[in-house]
Amino acid sequence: MDGAEADAIKHQVSQCPSGALSYTESRKEKTADNTETDVTTSVEVMRNGPLMVYGNIVVKDGKGNELKKNKVTAFCRCGASSNKPFCDGTHMKIGFKD
Numbered sequence: 001m002d003g004a005e006a007d008a009i010k011h012q013v014s015q016c017p018s019g020a021l022s023y024t025e026s027r028k029e030k031t032a033d034n035t036e037t038d039v040t041t042s043v044e045v046m047r048n049g050p051l052m053v054y055g056n057i058v059v060k061d062g063k064g065n066e067l068k069k070n071k072v073t074a075f076c077r078c079g080a081s082s083n084k085p086f087c088d089g090t091h092m093k094i095g096f097k098d
């Protein structure tokens, strides 16, 4: 990883078959009052469960509507959630394994 471009590292982490690898990305953003703040987001694949995103994010649906999510967001990986793209816990009922 030493000397590699950030995008190359992110791509390699995304290829991890076990989901054991993850990364955190930090960047500066200007807030409404024009001050700079660190924005940090990390992603974790939960064994037999959802994809967890830690940080403040904006989720845009297929119609372009935006939903702000703060701190922790669980995205469905099993495909059975009744509240897609978010996890509603159904993965436990169906015995999702991955």
Ligand code: FES
Residues within 6 Å of the ligand: 049, 050, 051, 075, 076, 077, 078, 079, 080, 081, 086, 087, 088, 089, 090, 091, 092
């Ligand atoms: S991962 Fe939880 S409902 Fe699909």
